Amino acid sequence: MNSTMLLTLDLNDPRPLHEQVAAAIRRAIGAGDVAPGDRLPPARDLAQALGVNANTVLRSLRDLRDEGLLEFRRGRGVSVLRRPDGREVLRARARELLDEAAEYGVSADEVVALIKDISEEMA
CATH class of the missing domain: 1.10.10.10 (Winged helix-like DNA-binding domain superfamily/Winged helix DNA-binding domain)
Known part of the structure; x- marks a missing residue:
């Protein structure tokens, strides 16, 4: 490396x-x-x-x-x-996402709703 x-x-x-x-x-x-x-x-x-x-x-x-x-x-x-552990990595990335969302004035609940929408689109 x-x-x-x-x-x-x-x-x-x-x-x-x-x-x-x-x-x-x-x-x-x-x-x-x-x-x-x-x-x-x-x-x-x-x-x-x-x-x-x-x-x-x-x-x-x-x-x-x-x-x-x-x-x-x-x-x-x-x-x-x-x-x-994969969950550790995802947890850290979720934390980063929530921090970034807060910078844009987007609440955690709104982020969860966005993720659900995307998940449904992908299904």
């Missing part, structure tokens, strides 16, 4: 940067862009690619370690320990 890991941050996202970085890495792991056993690029490289401070990336990596997704090994860097 290269240092960009296909990660992007939304400059309009109101969440703290470390949460955005963690969510982007979590999505990359969930999507299979990186697999269990793969090593992540050094935090400095990720920080440079994302245009954020290395401490921000380190905080994100620690959060993901605490979730059990990453493993820190002295002298070997940070490796993916496991893929997140």
Whole structure:
């Protein structure tokens, strides 16, 4: 995997940067862009690619370690320990959707109604 890991941050996202970085890495792991056993690029490289401070990336990596997704090994860097549960990924994305909806003045109930409408259209 290269240092960009296909990660992007939304400059309009109101969440703290470390949460955005963690969510982007979590999505990359969930999507299979990186697999269990793969090593992540050094935090400095990720920080440079994302245009954020290395401490921000380190905080994100620690959060993901605490979730059990990453493993820190002295002298070997940070490796993916496991893929997140699909529900974990969807929960995080739902949270992001609700945050974005709130920015547009759309309530959670309205989002649920939109999802139901779309689901019925797809059925």
